[in-house]
Amino acid sequence: MLLKTRFYLPPMRPQCVIRQGLLDALDQTQGGELMLISAPAGYGKTTLVSQWLHQKPHTFSWLSLDKSHNSPRLFWQYAITALRQIQPALGQDADALATDKTLSAQEHIVIALLNDLDDLSIMNHSDKPVSLILDDFHLIESTTVLKSMNLFLDHLPPGLRVVMTSRTEPPLELARRRGSSQLRTITSEQLRFTLPESETFFNQTLNLNVPADVITHYYQTTEGWITGLQLISYSVHNQQGTASPPKMSPQYPGLDRHIADYLFEEVFCNLSTEFQNFLLSTALPRRFCAGLCNAMAGTHDALYQIKTLERDNLFIFPLDNYRVWFRLHDLFRQFLLQRLAILTDQEMQSRAQQGVDWLQQAGHYEDALALSIRITDWDRTEALLELLTQLSETQGLSDDAVRLLASVSLASVEPYPKLAATINQYCGASNGPEANIPSEASPYSNLQLSEPLTRRETQVLELMSKGLGNKAIADSLFISLNTLKVHIRNLYSKFGVDNRTKLLLKLNLQ
Missing domain, CATH: 1.10.10.10 (Winged helix-like DNA-binding domain superfamily/Winged helix DNA-binding domain)
Known part of the structure; x- marks a missing residue:
């Protein structure tokens, strides 16, 4: 028996910012094409498609996937039933094949379904393509299902387009489809709110009357991550009438509990222990690469793990075109640093010191300085500053190094007179207790x-x-x-x- 609610279109949320540009992009998807909406958790993928179907009505079928659909027969039974929302008599031969336990080859089911779809006049003569929505496709990991889906996508009739939402980039030969103009994509870069959309969300949609500069601060902190802004709005609402809005910034200790809970339940808990440990190592430095991660995590497969994290859209962003250096979304990094605090100080210190060693040996002295300051290893900080001073004897320390020093309180380095003198030289009284x-x-x-x-x-x-x-x-x-x-x-x-x-x-x- 199939669960009927899997075929229901989610209702359009009342507190919803209309994303007109993205709605138009969805509408421009042609028959025979795949539209892949791929982004980390909380970027509004399902909400966007629901908004599109409510705002621009047309013939569609909806299927919300879950892990049980990794059974090939069950997957295609659900897919056929979803398509019957378009034509009740559709896929009778394919359905019979899907329920035949003696049949082993899934391609027979797909071919029968494609033939039925091709026979439908609506698939060939409609001005507007019919849409098949496959929501949460990242839950499909079965190689058999993925292989049969590749066959289905290869032979889509001209009147049918497939729209997928996924937290990961599924292994569906995307490079080939992109090259043959069969693939369109919407990514996290396009899904994240712009600053004007953030202002609309807080002050028009939610009517919270948040000052523009505070919204800018929230926007910069979340980098437009929609769920992050939504969760901040709960705190704003709860603190309405208080002296100041909630502070969301790396300068403030702790992370909003709503955001921390969401990242823990929706992201961190869904990772294997291996990837959890690897991510914790990436949180200590301000940026990371495979060599640094191998040194800190004590592994030899960091490149594979980074590529997997990037493919799975786990709040990781490349910093160069060669995809050598990466950074984490700042809120996700703050969350990981909170988790990292659970480790013993000795274990965390050991990981970080191995990272400082690697960075110094690789010539990334300012990154090494940043990491040594983060773990308050003042002996190492003093040695690195001495090295940087020697290397930049004629020009003085770089702006980056001075900015790092400005984050250090003179009171915390009082037992290190040489370090304190260097900080005082470049930052003056700005690091004293009164100035801060x-x-x-x-x-x-x-x-x-x-x-x-x-x-x-x-x-x-x-x-x-x-x-x-x-x-x-x-x-x-x-x-x-x-x-x-x-x-x-x-x-x-x-x-x-x-x-x-x-x-x-x-x-x-x-």
């Missing part, structure tokens, strides 16, 4: 920013508003130009802008 605390008496304390301004940032902003250039500001505050650049970048981030003109304009408007 919010400036409550500041004339800008009433501004609605993603984070309060520190006293040093307040001083920099006051001088910027008077029209002083960078050198004049640095001289006035007795800090280096590199240190000043760190403060200016922090101001841009807190005001949600990307240059001085926008910062001063926003300051004048407020």
Whole structure:
């Protein structure tokens, strides 16, 4: 007996942002083509297709898949029954073959179904193709089912298009289909909310009246991940009327519990122990490659594991065209770092130190510095700074290295006078306890920013508003130009802008 609810179109959510550009992309899919919507959990794949079918009605059949459909006979029984929503008499021969336990070759079922579809006039003479929706196709792992689906896709009638949603890229000869113009795709890059869509979601769809700069902060933190924004909205709703909105940023300890629970249940728990351990190793460095992961995880197959994670859309993004270096989505990285805290300090320290060793030997000194600072290995940090200072004797430390030093409190490195002196040299008093605390008496304390301004940032902003250039500001505050650049970048981030003109304009408007 088949479960009828597998064939029901999900209702259109009332709190839904209309994605007109993506709806048009779906509508442009032609008969005989596969539209693959592939992205990690929580990017609104099913919601988008449901929205499309409600907004642009046409003949379709819907099938929500689960793991039981890895049985070839059951899969095709469900597929045939779904297509009978179009024509009740469809697929009688194929259905008989699917229920015949003596038949071993699945291609006979597929061929019989394709012949029936080809005979339907609606498949050949309709102005608009019929759509077969296969939701959650990532749950299909059976090689037999995948092989028969390849055959089905190879011979689609001109009046039928297949729309799949999947968390992974299924092994359906996608490169060949792309080359023969039989494949269209929508990926996480297209699915993620834009900043205007995020503003619409918070202030029009949910009517939460969140300030624009705070929405910008949420958008940057989630990178437009739709479920991340949805879960943040729960916290915003719960804190309506409080003094400040919930803080979602790497600068704040902990992760919103709704997001942490979602990532644990929907992503982490569905991974094998092997991949869980591997991902935990990737979370410590700010970026990673196969060699670094092998060193940290004590494995020899990191390249395979990275490729698998990328194929499975596990919140991993390439940083170069050669796909050598990768990074994690920041919220997923924060979640993994929380999980990593469960490990013993000794085990985590050992993994990280192996990573620092590899990075230093490979010549990635600033990445090694970042990792040593993360694990507060001040002996190693001091040694790396000495090495970097020698290598850049004429030009001084790079902006990246200075930015890393600016994150270190002088109080935490007090037992390391040489390290403290280097930080003081490049960052001045900006790392002292007074400079890092919010400036409550500041004339800008009433501004609605993603984070309060520190006293040093307040001083920099006051001088910027008077029209002083960078050198004049640095001289006035007795800090280096590199240190000043760190403060200016922090101001841009807190005001949600990307240059001085926008910062001063926003300051004048407020």
